[in-house]
Amino acid sequence: IYPLSLHLQETAHKLPRVDAAVYLLNNLNPLRSTLSLYQSDDKRLVELNKRMETCLSELVKEQTSYILSNLELAPILNIISKNDGSPLASVPGTHREAIASSMARLDNLLAAPDLFILPSTRLLVSSQHRKSLRTGSNQELGNCYEILYKAVADPSNNYEAGILNKTPEQIKQLLQI
Helix, strand or coil: CHHHHHHHHHHHHCCCHHHHHHHHHHHHHHHHHHHHHCCCCHHHHHHHHHHHHHHHHHHHHHHHHHHHHHCCCHHHHHHHHCCCCCCHHHCCCCCHHHHHHHHHHHHHHHHCCCCCCCHHHHHCCCHHHHHHHHHHHHHHHHHHHHHHHHHHHCHHHCCCCCCCCCCHHHHHHHCCC
């Protein structure tokens, strides 16, 4: 098992990060499944599970980043996190139009959930991995929306009422988390 695992790891290092994670998940999953059928060293199964969890965590991180970038929410959230206390409505990049544009993109995503999926992740063989990836990235997106919602709802940021037409709970429900 060790030589095969080492070879898979070496091959993955030659690939881009997302492709490497997909490659490892697709190759380690059948190995883990086969080993679990036989009385095998639990240490090996634990090691394979840890590697697979690491790959899946990496994919969730990359998928979330990809979604936030496509929704144009990443720069807005960055400004919110680094705000020095000045009203966000007057800070370039977090004005009403920028938020409205991002929310229109979010509505498109909610209508077509597969709109912003990393191309490489479509190659995941395991339906459980695809489901875990979607659930994890949706949870992160829901958390990011909640940060935005709180910032917009804060009266000290001088936003007009009605910029965001959905509560964080509604977004989480629509994302099925």
